[in-house]
Amino acid sequence: MNVLGIAAYYHDAAAALVYDGQIVAAAQEERFTRKKHDSNFPIHAVRYCLHEGRLAPHELDAVIFYEKPFLKFERILETYFAFAPKGYTSFAKGIPVWIKDKLFQKRMIIDNLSTLDGTISWKDKLLFSEHHLSHAASAFYPSPFTSAAILTADGVGEWATTSLAVGQGRDICIIKEIHFPHSLGLLYSAFTYYTGFKVNSGEYKVMGLAPYGEPKYVHRIKDHLIDIKNDGSFRLNIEYFDYATGLRMTNERFHHLFGGPPRQPESPLTQREMDLAASIQAVTEEVMLKLARSIRQETGERHLCLAGGVALNCVTNGKLLRTGIFDDLWIQPAAGDAGGAVGAALAAYHLWAQRPRAVNGADSMHGAYLGPAYSQQEIEERLTACGARYETLSDEALLDACARRLAEGLALGWHQGRMEFGPRALGNRSILGDPRSPTMQKILNLKVKYRESFRPFAPAVLREDVADWFELDHDSPYMLLVADVRKDHRMAMTDEQQKLFGIDKLNVPRSSIPAVTHVDYSARIQTVHRETNPRFYALLSRFKQLTGCPVLVNTSFNIRGEPIVESPEDAFRCFMGTELDALAIGNCFLEKRDQNSDLKQKYTTAFEPD
Template identity: 40%
Template sequence: MIILGITAFQHDSAACVLVDGKLVAAAEEERFTRKKHDGGFPYGAISYCLDEIGASINDVAWVAFCINPWLNLHRKLFHLARYFPRTLAFCRDQADYSSGIPSMMVAKQYLRKLPGYDPKQARFKFQFVEHHIAHAYSCFTISPFDEAAILTADGIGEWTTTLLAQGRGNTISKFKEIYFPFSLGAFYTTLTTYLGFKRNSDEYKVMGLSSYGKTDEYYNEFKRVLRLVPDGEYEMDMSFFNYQFGKIPYYSDKFLLTFGEDRKPGQEVSDRHAEVARGGQRRLEDALLHMANYLHKITGSKNLCLNGGVALNCVANGRLIKETQFEDIYVQPAAYDAGAAVGAAFFVHNGILGNPRDFVMDNTFWGPEYSHEQIEAFLKLAKVPFREVKDPSAEAAKLLANGHVIGWFQGRMEFGPRALGKRSILADPRDPQMKDVVNEQVKHRESFRPFAPSILAEKVSEYFDFSYPSPFMLLVYNVLPEKRKVIPSVTHVDGTGRVHTVVKSMDPLYYNLIAEFERLTGVPVVLNTSFNVKEEPIVCTPKDALRCFYTTGLDDLVIDNFVLSKTPAQRRPR
């Protein structure tokens, strides 16, 4: 049986396909359109998923859509009436046919435009899935746990913004829902836009900037904005916000009076901005710890599953595994809306059809792959100089040890926002200048943003204060004081690192690269960041990789068994 899962019409559209209850392919639409966070209907992602299994839309049994636009209409109408006429902007936003609720209501019709659609053959059932239930299924039913507490949090689903639940077997039981306008996702997005960054896109920049703050001056103010109340709930003082009215900016005059003038896009980042980021980040962490501790109290579970855009906050996740009584944690690698497509599909498979769980998502490699022959033919067509090597891992490790910055393109593309050794930019973490080199000359992004350490899983305890596996780069640990000078370019300003643990069974090629780098240098760590530049999606195709290689400060491109190297004249001066 084929089940197609879809996210569309908000941001980060995506598609996935299950065959007999197992995930076979998944990808974000942005990788095909090259529009970052593309929220349109995912024709490219759907076509890829169906092509991967040699099927057409006519072969699909179920289509699951990860939001139910009809749900909670009474809550929405009550909200609009309560704040009318200030909610006129909200009405216009929700009524936008190109990306809002009306498109969702007729989502089934978009499938008719897919290649090969035949109304006489297509017999799929179409299922709207409650958004936070999709998030819950996205992290629990594909986790390694038979039972777990579940916490999902984002900007808004239909009207729910936070869900506390428990999963057992095929079933998920809700304990508590928090509704719009109270929203941790909207809280953090407001902070993001106040600091001059893009909403639903740049929240991770705030997380990185927060580490530069040093005081609790604004943290104490944020306690007034976001209040923790008994039984794992939170409330927000909405006088600090405008988003509940659909207004831009999301923050009110009271917010500005409390935290100072907002930062304009492109303006220099000041110490005050870092302090505000620190205060907001800490308060978000407080709220997540508050809810997680409540969940542990009422479930007694050893396991915690996280999902929703807020679950991509690696700093908070690191505190959850360290500071709560949960022994194990699972964060789906595409925890944002793209991954809800997976949850919607598994809701049909496990929830509606009642099939037993027999799949664990233990890697992110669900995107397109290009054969040796395809890549060689493309490089010849492009008429670029290249050489073929027997061992790309050893070749890449040697280049890194010699101070080169390389593009690494191997196998199936990752699903989710993190590059985990398939579409990565790699560099030597020992060089204290390398962080600035990659930020300025390769990624063309803000200097305060950190890079992640990819480390051999068995060596984590030698470099970090915590050794819990972090295969999806979604946990932040402290770098041991004696190792901070050893790997300075992946040690953030506060002494932390966003850890990516690598095991040989999951990715032998990337593991061997790091192991060879250790043999050459004595350090089992490489600097890893996504293979893209600022404001562009991660590369998907060999063409994308070649374009990025020649338009940035990358020194070499290792793609399959082929190596492209710039001449000394082509390389940018360090």
């Protein structure tokens, strides 16, 4: 049975193909259209999924959309009613969009599918899943557990913002839901907005900013904004927020509570924003830990699966693992809305078609390497057409050349095999660097990625070496767990260095791998496994042979505001537009000094900052 899952029309449109319960392909539309968070119908991603599955459109047995538009409309109408006459401006702007377009989403989906094959009766194949069911299914069905508790939390879907469920075999049972406007995701987004970052994309920047601050505002948040019960359920005091009826996240009352207006985007960060970030991070962790404890008690399940945007908060995930509330944890790597395409497709297969679920001990996300790959011949043809100057090396020679350049402190673009699904680059569309270099963080942030200098980088480490370098001995293949660098690799800071502020503190080497060590000694770890990514594993092993260090800096292959590169052409453009030193695409090896300088691009202004 072939099922196509689709997520679209809000943000991060994506498509996923499931064949007999196995995830065959999944990709986000932004990677093809080069428009970050593209929400349009994912026609390119759908075409790719069909191509990967070698399917003609008529061979699809079902197509499933990841949420129910009418339920969402019901929530929007009821919300306006509950708050009327407040919210008129938002109502006047929002409702016409619904009446004109969004209520007709089924028609829009059918019209788009008809461009693939107009002779098919798509309406007979089209299904709709609920938003949080899609998230829950994306967390549970691909997990390695036969039964588990499921916790999903995000901004909002139809009504649910948080759901607790149990998965057993092919069944999912919802135990509890928290409904809009009470939302942990929206609370976090309110602080994202207030600290001057973009909602729906800047949340991970707030998480990265938190270690610079002190959680000074926790009491103020808990006294005024959120009432957290012992079981982790919560209610927000909506009087401080504008999102239910307005066009902003927070209102004057909120600004008064925290002593001023929101920070202007791109203006300098102050200690206040850092303290606010630390505070909302602490509150989020408290809620998630309490929810986890309560669902553990209520269900008796020993394993926990997580999805929804809040599950991308890897600092919280790391704490959840360390507290030992559950024996084990599995987090959907595409925990945001894009992953809803995978979840919806699996829900159609297991819940609608009632097909059994097979669990074989490993997760079924295939390392999240579910996107397009290019053959060596295709890569060479495409690079030649771009005017690139490259050498084609054997596998061994390529790994050696790349490992040596990395050990020399150069920044390497690494484009190999199938593209990752989800927000993280996991070693197939990555920029790599030497974590031992005290200047690597600065170089990558300012000269390659053109992004805010306070943001730390993540380490990719051989699975068998992770416990020697970090306080973690657990798989973290999707870069979704944060743990500290081991004490024996840390360097003590002097009293003078301790007093440094913000980025100055980040520039002080705090460990033998400073480029991936945050100011609080934490690191967002990716464990690299031979089974899921043998090529990246081989590169890390070669780097370890040369340097004794089994760790590399791994950041996504893009600049700020750009979707992660998909094709060899995207990779070459990014290579020529940044100060990357070398690039490996398949077995093609490119060095910047060999390239035609006329092909250099003005790249920094090509994308709107995220």
